[in-house]
Amino acid sequence: MSEPRPGVKTLGIKLPDALHAQFTLVAQLDRISLADAALRAVELYVATKRQEEDFAARATAALEEIEREAAARRGAIEGLFGETPDKPEAPKPTSRRKSATSESE
Template sequence: MTEPKSEGKGGVKTLGIRLPGELHAQFALVAQLDGLNLGDAVLRAVEFYVEAKRSEQDFAERAKAALEEIEREAAARRAAIEDLFGGTPEVAKEQDKAPGGARRRSGAES
């Protein structure tokens, strides 16, 4: 039996789902026959679903496309923030910390 994973990326999340009454009754019976509570049975079902998707022929390609889209969106947001502050916030903070004031502040003498 798979034990719930309470540690790791993202911790534990709660999921509320709606099932048609007949499917719920069947699911509850199958879980009971397997000696599982409904929460553990749902966890097993989700793990099974994820593993089945991983083995699909085009899944890795679709995941790669999704990752590339995330990277494009992140780059656009990063550019917007850089435009807003005239450079990356990290660079601006590091320049402010530099000895001797590597960055000129408005109203400060050179």
């Protein structure tokens, strides 16, 4: 078994037999390994999702939830050591990048 490389994760997936056979054939026709074909498929999936109309809003909501949970955990840890914050911190607003068209206006 090979040693894990830093910055690389291993993913194991289960495919129906027919899909696996098609996937294997397509990778062979393209003369690439199944690992490279799977990487390309994941990259395409991520790129496709990024283009969805509501994706940025859903990602922002997820980030805000992470920040709320982190603040709650921080408060719990501080409470363990008798530190009580004056008031709970509100999550800091995230900055949005301007598109090239809106920067030139």
